[in-house]
Amino acid sequence: MLESINVINFLLPIFYFTVFGVYSYDFYKEKKAVSNIKRLVLFLTLLLHTFYLIIRTMEYNHPPITSKFEIFSIISLSIGFSYFVLELLTDIRGTGAFIILFSFIFQIISSFFIEHTYIVPEVLRNRLLGLHVINALLGYSGITVSAVYGLLYLLLYKNLKSNKFGLIFDRLPNLEILEKLSFYSVVIGFILLTFAMVIGIIWLPSAYPNFSYTDPKLIGTFVVWAIYGFGILNKLLGKLYGKKIILYSIFGFVAAILSLIITNTLAKTFHSFY
Amino acid sequence: MNLVGISINHKTSPLSLREAVHLNREEIAEFIPCLKKDLFSEGVVISTCNRTEIFGFPYSPFFDPDELSAKLAEFKPGIKIEPAHFSRYASCGAVKHLFSVASGIDSLIIGDSQILGQVKEAFDISEDLNFTGTILRRIFDTAVRVGKRSIKETTIGEGAVTVSYAAVQVVEKIFANLEKKNALVVGAGETGELSAVHLKDKGIGKISIANRTLERAEKLAQKIAGDIVPFNSLKEQLGNFDVIISATSADNFIISYEDVKNALKKRRGAPVVLMDIAVPRDIDPKVRDLDNVFYHDMDSLRIIVDQNLQKRKDQIPSVEKIIMEEMVGFFGWYNTLDVIPTIKTMRSFFEDIRLDELEKIKNKVNEEDYLKIEDMTRRMIGRLLHNPTIRLRELAESGSNINDLTTNTIILKELFNLDHSISQEEKNNDETKNEEPLGKE
CATH class of the missing domain: 3.40.50.720 (NAD(P)-binding Rossmann-like Domain)
Known part of the structure; x- marks a missing residue:
């Protein structure tokens, strides 16, 4: 099994790069044949990646959440998976290259630095924690995808305002669709983040009986959750739309990244596992 | 092929002249009998605000396209068409030009999709007036296919151009x-x-x-x-x-x-x-x-x-490739029209010999043996002629090497002295045609 893990670990960046290449080629050339093939290539890559994480869990006897580079691999899969679901739901296939690029970057870093992790702290072997992490990562992937769509929205917006009718104008879906894609992905991200927080709150007292509700990680995550919750509510009420909701989504993403950086590096928190 | 055509279009003439020579549906229907009477055995008139195209098979082998423009000027009094105002096409050139028109690459706005409908409509008018035959029908069917393939297989018609x-x-x-x-x-x-x-x-x-x-x-x-x-x-x-x-x-x-x-x-x-x-x-x-x-x-x-417009221009080579493919297919079919009489004569030549030889032995063998010999000789002739027949058809249908086709046909005719048989057959056919003057094809 170890042999298979090594081989797939080597193959995954190549697969993601191929997916990125096929999506980019289709973005530039818009060939019908490629358009149909690319979804299949992405699906096979996600299948291989899922298989890789399963056999990794079986071999090392813990969920693949015990090091930064295992987490990176899950982020890579989550982003790819989020995009795949969005593509299936909306049948909009022109934006894949911009999203899959992130999957490729996370996976190549993971593949380079990932190690065999037979010995890990007992706390990381907990299945509830596994569920919490997977939900949190899928949630963060959702908001990442939303931010990418937000950036694409701004790019097209700028092109339209400045009379640039090149590749971006030709290939990207219209502004309303990009806004919708950004919103759908943020809603999926928000729901999964909520699950992750609920599971975390259930698991936390058993793992850390002396934890504090004023822990920076808890406050930071709650702030990010509240920012997105407020935005989604206002969008549903019709108070935020168009460029404003896009800018708000990007603001939320920046807040989420800052929260992660501060709580994982600068602040002292129970959440420092690695 | 003796198809000829003239085209008065945005490349050859000013807008005022194009407008003046434009024929509406009723005028085309009136003009066709004039063409039928003096110039063409069959033909089609395509007329839009930007072009007027006339294609047809002339009665005379020495047809001068200027006669066609003169006929048009006669039909539309008051207009003066100079020789420089129209392009002339003949044979393969006429077919290729028609395909280019149908595909939209010859239009003022490249990739114009309306022209395909106008080509179809023009052919329908001619057909309604019994001014079309098998070959012209095949040419226009192929032209319509060229137009459809150009739209489907390329992006010649995509993007806003107004x-x-x-x-x-x-x-x-x-x-x-x-x-x-x-x-x-x-x-x-x-x-x-x-x-x-x-x-x-x-x-x-x-x-x-x-x-x-x-x-x-x-x-x-x-x-x-x-x-x-x-x-x-x-x-x-x-x-x-x-x-x-x-x-x-x-x-x-x-x-x-x-x-x-x-x-x-x-x-x-x-x-x-x-x-x-x-x-x-x-x-x-x-x-x-x-x-x-x-x-x-x-x-x-x-x-x-x-x-x-630039993107559409970039698609022209792809459309030209489609035109070339369809021309190969069309002329492949057209070439078989010449080969079929040769194959037919060759087969009847062998059949005559077989029947002649059978006749000679008819009274020398009993009936049962005769039937066996009759059956055997039929199969033998069939097998002997199978390869030459198939080979000739293939050469004709591929349309890729007309020289090979001509050489093989000539050799065949010379070896078996088929020309004599063909002229005899043509004589018989002419007699039949004289009895039915309307049956051209």
Whole structure:
């Protein structure tokens, strides 16, 4: 099994790069044949990646959440998976290259630095924690995808305002669709983040009986959750739309990244596992 | 093949002449009997606002295309067609030109999709008037296939190539569901009407028309099933519309920066598309600085049109490839028309020998043996002639090497002295034709 893990670990960046290449080629050339093939290539890559994480869990006897580079691999899969679901739901296939690029970057870093992790702290072997992490990562992937769509929205917006009718104008879906894609992905991200927080709150007292509700990680995550919750509510009420909701989504993403950086590096928190 | 054709088009003649020679459906139906009487045994007349094309099979082998232009000038008195005003085509050239016309690569606006329908319609008129035969039908069927393949397999017909359509293309890049949007067209002139029709075709939810002259606004509103916005209340109502297209002949701005700013307040910042396709402009271009205002004028829309025209030009080699493929297929079929009589004569030559030899032994063997010999000789001749027959057909259908085909046919004819048999057969056929003068094919 170890042999298979090594081989797939080597193959995954190549697969993601191929997916990125096929999506980019289709973005530039818009060939019908490629358009149909690319979804299949992405699906096979996600299948291989899922298989890789399963056999990794079986071999090392813990969920693949015990090091930064295992987490990176899950982020890579989550982003790819989020995009795949969005593509299936909306049948909009022109934006894949911009999203899959992130999957490729996370996976190549993971593949380079990932190690065999037979010995890990007992706390990381907990299945509830596994569920919490997977939900949190899928949630963060959702908001990442939303931010990418937000950036694409701004790019097209700028092109339209400045009379640039090149590749971006030709290939990207219209502004309303990009806004919708950004919103759908943020809603999926928000729901999964909520699950992750609920599971975390259930698991936390058993793992850390002396934890504090004023822990920076808890406050930071709650702030990010509240920012997105407020935005989604206002969008549903019709108070935020168009460029404003896009800018708000990007603001939320920046807040989420800052929260992660501060709580994982600068602040002292129970959440420092690695 | 003795197909000939002339073309009076945007490359050869000025618009005034193209307009003068244009034939409508009724005129084509009147003109065809004139052609039938003096020049062609069969033919087709294609006439649009930008081109008039006449194709046909002449009675005379020494046909001069100038006779055709003279005939057209005779039919349309008062016009003077100089030899430089039309192109002449013959044989393969005529077929290739027709295919180019049907594919849209020869049109004034490259990739024009209307021409294919016009080619089909022209052929239908000729067919209705019994002015077509097998070969012409095959040529036009192939031309229509060329047109369809060009649209399906290339992007020759894609992208907006008129300013009013480009405006709609930009609108589609901003809004997803046009059926939920309201549009206002200011100006009920030709450009305004065209824009309103394009928006309607794209399924816009509601269209309103504002025009200084109320009657014209009413007329257009009726045509596109839209509403009317009184011109003097235009500014107050701007905020109700997601798309505003302005195409009036006003000398000054009719929509100012402040008007749009106020409209945006009313819309609580919801995006609005302003298309100023008037010269001089109707909308203050400063409005493009406002957030969520997408302002485009003639210059910016012209960029889209030029880009799309260039993209269509880039598709010409792909269309030419389709034309070439279809020409190979067509001439492959056409060549079999010459080979079939040779094959037929060769087979009857062998059959005659077989029957002759059978006749000689008929009384020398019993009936049972005779039947066996008869059966055996039939199979033997069949097997002997199988390969030459197939080979000749293949050479003809591939159409790739006419020299090989000709050489093989000549050798065959010489070896078996088939020319004598063919001329005998043709003589018999001529006698039959004389009995039925209408049966050309």
